[in-house]
Amino acid sequence: xxxxxxxSLLIFAGLLSITACNPKPTFxxxxxxxxxxxxxxxxxxxxxxxxxxxxxxxxxEVLKKNYQGALDLINPLEYEKNNRLYNMKAISLMGLHQFxxxxxxxxxxxxxxxxxxxxQYDASWHxxxxxxxxxxxxxxxxxxxxxxxxxxxLYYQDAKALYEKTGDL
Numbered sequence: 001x002x003x004x005x006x007x008s009l010l011i012f013a014g015l016l017s018i019t020a021c022n023p024k025p026t027f028x029x030x031x032x033x034x035x036x037x038x039x040x041x042x043x044x045x046x047x048x049x050x051x052x053x054x055x056x057x058x059x060x061e062v063l064k065k066n067y068q069g070a071l072d073l074i075n076p077l078e079y080e081k082n083n084r085l086y087n088m089k090a091i092s093l094m095g096l097h098q099f100x101x102x103x104x105x106x107x108x109x110x111x112x113x114x115x116x117x118x119x120q121y122d123a124s125w126h127x128x129x130x131x132x133x134x135x136x137x138x139x140x141x142x143x144x145x146x147x148x149x150x151x152x153x154l155y156y157q158d159a160k161a162l163y164e165k166t167g168d169l
Contacts, residue, residue, distance in 0.1 A: 058073045058074060058088045067093070067095035070092040071092045
């Protein structure tokens with residue numbers, strides 16, 4: 001009986017060592033948020049903004065990782081009129097690990113007919129990449145890969161480079 005128990009433990013230990021040697025790749029969502037915040041697109045948003053500007057205040061809160069504070073500054077009636085606030089709200093929600101809510105913001109940003117094309121094809125890439133790298137389902141991954149291969153835009157090359165660093169296009 002002891003030999004069966006010992007044999008079972010050896011098999012279990014062997015399986016653990018195999019799993020430890022070949023861990024499933026996972027992505028640190030906090031690191032992705034950090035990467036997003038220091039991408040040239042986002043850093044560009046912080047330069048040249050007046051100190052009394054609401055977007056600047058929100059951006060500062062996000063940089064301090066005070067995501068709830070950033071959300072508290074975003075007026076629900078105003079963010080739909082300001083493309084930068086879409087980004088701030090989505091990234092704050094991601095920072096709080098409220099990914100479903102952030103995705104709703106992203107989809108609203110992507111589908112908002114009043115959003116300029118630059119928002120739909122450039123700012124949106126970075127949000128899409130975060131979702132992709134956060135292990136969204138395979139159908140979503142295929143859609144984003146297709147968009148990355150077929151689209152162009154001011155920040156497209158940066159987005160693609162960021163994706164290639166952390167994903168598999």
